[in-house]
Amino acid sequence: MQNRIRNFSIIAHIDHGKSTLADRMLQITGALTAREMREQFLDKMDLEREKGITIKLQPVRLNYKARDGQTYILNLIDTPGHVDFSYEVSRSLAACEGALLVVDASQGIEAQTLANVYMAMDLNLEIIGAVNKIDLPGAEPEVVKQEIEDVIGLDQQGIIPISAKLGIGVEEVLEAIVAKIPPPQGDEKAELRALIFDSYFDPYKGAISYIRVDSGELHKGDMIRMMYSGKDFEVTEIGVLSPFMTTVESLKAGEVGYLAAAIKNVADTKVGDTVTLASCPASQPLSGYQEVKPVVYCGIFPIDNSDFEKLRDALEKLKLNDSSLIYEPESSDALGLGFRCGFLGLLHLEIVRERLEREYDLSLMATAPSVIYRIILTDRSEETVRNPSHWPDPQRIDKVMEPYVKAIIMVPNDYVGTVMELCQDKRGSFINMEYLTPHRVMISYNLPLAEILFDFFDSLKSRTRGYASLDYEVRDYVVSDLVKLDILLNGEIVDALSSITHKDKAYFRARGLVERLRKIIPRQMYEVSIQASIGNRIIARESVKAMRKDVLAKCYGGDITRKKKLLEKQKEGKKKMKQIGHVEVPRDAFMTVMELDDGK
Amino acid sequence: MANSSAAIGIYIHIPFCLHKCEYCDFYSLPITDAEVLENYTRSIIRELEHRAESIKNPITTVFLGGGTPSLLKPQQVERILAAVFAGYKISGELEISLETNPATVNLQNIKDLKSVGVNRLSIGVQSFNDNELKALGRMHGGLEARMTLRDVVRAGFNNYNIDLIYGLPNQTLASWQDTLNSAIEFNPQHISAYLLQLDDSTPMAQKVKTGTISLLDDEAEASLYYTALEFLAEQGFHHYEISNFSRPGYECRHNLLYWQAREYLGIGCGAVSYINGQRHLNQAGVNKYIDNCRTGRPLGIEILETMTPRQMAADAIILGLRLSEGIKFKEFKDRFGFDIMGEHRDVITNCQDKGLLQMDKESFFLTKKAYFLSNQVFNQFIV
Numbered sequence: 001m002q003n004r005i006r007n008f009s010i011i012a013h014i015d016h017g018k019s020t021l022a023d024r025m026l027q028i029t030g031a032l033t034a035r036e037m038r039e040q041f042l043d044k045m046d047l048e049r050e051k052g053i054t055i056k057l058q059p060v061r062l063n064y065k066a067r068d069g070q071t072y073i074l075n076l077i078d079t080p081g082h083v084d085f086s087y088e089v090s091r092s093l094a095a096c097e098g099a100l101l102v103v104d105a106s107q108g109i110e111a112q113t114l115a116n117v118y119m120a121m122d123l124n125l126e127i128i129g130a131v132n133k134i135d136l137p138g139a140e141p142e143v144v145k146q147e148i149e150d151v152i153g154l155d156q157q158g159i160i161p162i163s164a165k166l167g168i169g170v171e172e173v174l175e176a177i178v179a180k181i182p183p184p185q186g187d188e189k190a191e192l193r194a195l196i197f198d199s200y201f202d203p204y205k206g207a208i209s210y211i212r213v214d215s216g217e218l219h220k221g222d223m224i225r226m227m228y229s230g231k232d233f234e235v236t237e238i239g240v241l242s243p244f245m246t247t248v249e250s251l252k253a254g255e256v257g258y259l260a261a262a263i264k265n266v267a268d269t270k271v272g273d274t275v276t277l278a279s280c281p282a283s284q285p286l287s288g289y290q291e292v293k294p295v296v297y298c299g300i301f302p303i304d305n306s307d308f309e310k311l312r313d314a315l316e317k318l319k320l321n322d323s324s325l326i327y328e329p330e331s332s333d334a335l336g337l338g339f340r341c342g343f344l345g346l347l348h349l350e351i352v353r354e355r356l357e358r359e360y361d362l363s364l365m366a367t368a369p370s371v372i373y374r375i376i377l378t379d380r381s382e383e384t385v386r387n388p389s390h391w392p393d394p395q396r397i398d399k400v401m402e403p404y405v406k407a408i409i410m411v412p413n414d415y416v417g418t419v420m421e422l423c424q425d426k427r428g429s430f431i432n433m434e435y436l437t438p439h440r441v442m443i444s445y446n447l448p449l450a451e452i453l454f455d456f457f458d459s460l461k462s463r464t465r466g467y468a469s470l471d472y473e474v475r476d477y478v479v480s481d482l483v484k485l486d487i488l489l490n491g492e493i494v495d496a497l498s499s500i501t502h503k504d505k506a507y508f509r510a511r512g513l514v515e516r517l518r519k520i521i522p523r524q525m526y527e528v529s530i531q532a533s534i535g536n537r538i539i540a541r542e543s544v545k546a547m548r549k550d551v552l553a554k555c556y557g558g559d560i561t562r563k564k565k566l567l568e569k570q571k572e573g574k575k576k577m578k579q580i581g582h583v584e585v586p587r588d589a590f591m592t593v594m595e596l597d598d599g600k
Numbered sequence: 601m602a603n604s605s606a607a608i609g610i611y612i613h614i615p616f617c618l619h620k621c622e623y624c625d626f627y628s629l630p631i632t633d634a635e636v637l638e639n640y641t642r643s644i645i646r647e648l649e650h651r652a653e654s655i656k657n658p659i660t661t662v663f664l665g666g667g668t669p670s671l672l673k674p675q676q677v678e679r680i681l682a683a684v685f686a687g688y689k690i691s692g693e694l695e696i697s698l699e700t701n702p703a704t705v706n707l708q709n710i711k712d713l714k715s716v717g718v719n720r721l722s723i724g725v726q727s728f729n730d731n732e733l734k735a736l737g738r739m740h741g742g743l744e745a746r747m748t749l750r751d752v753v754r755a756g757f758n759n760y761n762i763d764l765i766y767g768l769p770n771q772t773l774a775s776w777q778d779t780l781n782s783a784i785e786f787n788p789q790h791i792s793a794y795l796l797q798l799d800d801s802t803p804m805a806q807k808v809k810t811g812t813i814s815l816l817d818d819e820a821e822a823s824l825y826y827t828a829l830e831f832l833a834e835q836g837f838h839h840y841e842i843s844n845f846s847r848p849g850y851e852c853r854h855n856l857l858y859w860q861a862r863e864y865l866g867i868g869c870g871a872v873s874y875i876n877g878q879r880h881l882n883q884a885g886v887n888k889y890i891d892n893c894r895t896g897r898p899l900g901i902e903i904l905e906t907m908t909p910r911q912m913a914a915d916a917i918i919l920g921l922r923l924s925e926g927i928k929f930k931e932f933k934d935r936f937g938f939d940i941m942g943e944h945r946d947v948i949t950n951c952q953d954k955g956l957l958q959m960d961k962e963s964f965f966l967t968k969k970a971y972f973l974s975n976q977v978f979n980q981f982i983v
């Protein structure tokens with residue numbers, strides 16, 4: 001049985017053609033009829049589509065009749081394509097014996113891809129290389145093959161030139177999967193151990209887990225135990241995705257499928273956890289489980305204070321589907337009651353925020369994201385700060401530590417100078433630089449996480465005309481000379497606008513902030529003074545002059561309706577404002593104010 | 601509000617001008633030949649006759665606006681007015697206004713207009729400064745404006761308005777003061793002073809966009825406005841609406857109907873009516889309008905808004921606050937059946953705190969400072 005199974009992932013940079021290739025595979029193996037065939041079947045969240053990113057494709061089981069006459073079960077398990085979700089990538093890869101590396105023939109390998117390939121190699125996966133889009137006039141399959149050989153060490157002979165769009169080479173890819181990727185070799189007789197590599201919440205069936213059975217056998221009706229969380233559940237349904245959910249009686253070692261067990265919360269089916277039988281549990285869970293921890297925090301507040309409970313409900317529901325989301329109530333003088341939420345990264349933050357607004361019809365304000373700081377106080381105790389407004393009194397601070405990342409940037413060699421300049425500017429320290437090909441370079445830097453959170457990636461892209469790719473990994477905490485920068489409106493500190501910054505950059509940042517605020521705070525009845533301070537010292541100031549004109553000079557019988565529309569629009573606009581003291585601040589200010597490009 | 605005893609006004613739209621001004625966003629077409637005017641006159645008369653059946657309210661004002669209604673021959677105006685008198689109940693002495701533009705009328709015309717019953721003229725002077733008039737794309741200069749005004753006085757009109765525009769590119773306090781002085785020389789009973797506010801569709805707005813001309817900043821515009829307020833007060837004018845000034849007793853009764861959120865009947869192509877709680881836009885397109893009137897086909901009418909009692913009350917506040925007398929508590933309650941302070945106390949006190957509204961025993965009204973910021977008050981009453 002297991003001889004005919006191949007479990008594999010596709011590793012590809014955004015837009016290199018992963019979804020197109022997966023669709024083509026579904027078509028060739030007849031998993032979908034032409035009628036069901038819809039562009040990019042597997043790519044499901046609207047939000048992802050809009051943002052042009054693939055976070056994750058759903059797993060799918062393909063029946064492929066190979067040239068040797070045998071029919072094989074190919075399980076395609078996708079990896080999320082964003083650095084925020086690298087732990088999930090590792091679990092998806094851990095569920096496979098092989099990985100298909102897809103590289104755009106006119107772009108070459110990108111940093112993110114490389115990081116994922118290394119991860120796959122560490123897990124001893126067989127790697128099959130393919131260069132895609134060979135139909136494009138700018139394609140340089142030979143150059144890219146050479147690059148793959150040089151960087152990853154794959155023999156370029158084995159790398160398959162394909163065009164996912166036109167279907168060229170896709171059969172060869174399927175053949176290579178059958179021929180090169182080893183079949184799973186789990187012991188069907190051993191105790192059950194199945195790896196949860198993904199899960200989501202279904203309102204009818206409860207949490208659904210995608211699993212890969214490593215050893216043993218799972219049946220409907222079995223009493224299972226989650227080995228890390230320690231909880232037991234009765235299996236109500238198991239099945240495979242081909243690509244629609246199809247129930248089966250059992251899943252055996254080597255197989256991939258889903259399980260439902262009336263689990264009310266996805267937090268009980270954590271990615272990386274091991275499913276075993278409650279009646280005869282395995283002695284050891286599968287390795288590699290990690291508790292995912294947020295790296296970025298921000299305050300999320302309802303514009304309308306009375307929506308606080310609604311926001312709580314919405315977060316609760318979202319969390320059912322996203323166990324990495326963390327939140328706790330927070331109260332701000334400026335913004336009222338809300339929640340401090342923790343995320344895996346900025347993309348994660350953005351997705352959660354948008355889903356809250358769209359799916360739960362909330363109008364929200366978010367404060368600028370913050371990393372987690374560790375502060376050693378003069379009395380030797382330590383404090384963890386996730387919210388700049390909780391920064392201790394500087395008198396009490398002995399030293400401050402902030403998280404650093406190791407960043408890897410790949411870029412054509414013409415841009416080395418500008419990339420290094422940017423990294424230097426973001427307080428980076430150079431680690432090393434390597435030539436991947438005569439024209440492409442890999443640069444490594446240690447950088448404060450806080451610096452790359454905001455506009456780093458955008459600046460990198462714009463300075464390198466989109467050629468650079470970035471990957472990073474959070475490393476350790478490093479002592480830094482950090483201060484809290486406050487913003488005052490008409491003399492009052494606005495807690496939600498406080499931020500932490502490096503001392504050397506404080507003045508520059510303060511200037512940028514007050515200027516930016518001057519531009520986004522509309523004129524009001526009275527002059528608004530905007531100041532930035534460190535402790536009691538004002539280091540930058542601006543003001544918004546009082547409004548002098550807001551009038552409809554003419555209003556007669558013919559245009560009352562039209563003039564009222566204008567007033568309605570103004571009224572709508574007011575809803576996007578938050579009243580802080582006597583000042584009306586656009587609600588986006590709390591987030592956008594931080595998106596300073598201090599490189600310019 | 602379908603109250604058939606309340607007096608209403610009739611607005612008659614004459615959508616023709618000699619040529620289109622640069623800043624104009626009115627519904628008005630350059631006139632091609634005199635025949636159109638005659639056909640249009642007949643259509644207006646037909647429509648007046650046709651609508652007469654459904655209107656039971658007495659008429660208190662007639663306003664011929666445009667466009668340039670002074671392009672009509674006095675005899676045509678006479679026939680239109682005759683149709684009003686023939687078909688509608690008349691309440692007391694009618695105010696009959698007609699808009700004119702300098703250089704479209706001579707002394708004889710004006711005398712004739714007076715003799716056919718027009719008792720109030722509004723003259724689109726805009727400015728006495730040739731450069732400013734040119735920038736606006738007006739057909740006349742300062743001299744023509746003066747000549748027309750002189751003729752209006754000679755013809756014996758004792759109720760007429762001068763329209764002025766401020767906030768023109770490169771306008772200075774001095775040139776604005778000159779224009780105000782010139783207007784006063786003719787001793788008008790009424791002055792309208794409008795801030796130039798350009799609709800995006802106008803050629804002048806395009807020029808601003810491309811940077812060929814630039815408008816004044818808010819501070820400069822505000823100081824022009826308040827200069828006019830002070831100067832005209834010194835001259836004995838009563839500032840009775842945001843942009844309107846009159847000698848006591850010479851407020852424009854027709855326009856007051858708008859600001860009191862009263863109903864009115866709009867006649868003519870593109871005219872708006874407010875009847876039975878609905879605002880609608882009359883048949884667009886002059887040729888269609890003329891055709892439909894001639895053949896007796898129904899006019900195409902677009903409903904702009906159908907108002908709930910609450911919306912009508914909101915209109916009455918938003919429009920009523922344009923008037924310096926403001927909103928009278930008792931009158932409002934009698935008319936709409938609820939107490940305005942009960943409903944809007946928060947907004948009103950908030951505006952008081954900001955120095956935008958003032959209150960006495962009977963009423964509340966905009967402060968002087970609030971006139972030029974009045975949207976800040978109005979938009980809070982929108983429902």
Ligand SMILES: Nc1nc2c(ncn2[C@@H]2O[C@H](COP(=O)(O)OP(=O)(O)O)[C@@H](O)[C@H]2O)c(=O)[nH]1
Binds near residue numbers: 016021133136163
């Ligand atoms: N010309 C050409 N375009 C392709 C090919 N494969 C994918 N594309 C296009 O590349 C873009 C990105 O592909 P997609 O599959 O969405 O990439 P993903 O982000 O990796 O899932 C789409 O516009 C595809 O139509 C190919 O073989 N040839």
Ligand code: SF4
Binds near residue numbers: 619620623624666701
């Ligand atoms: S005269 Fe008045 S209506 Fe005619 S084009 Fe000029 S601004 Fe428009």
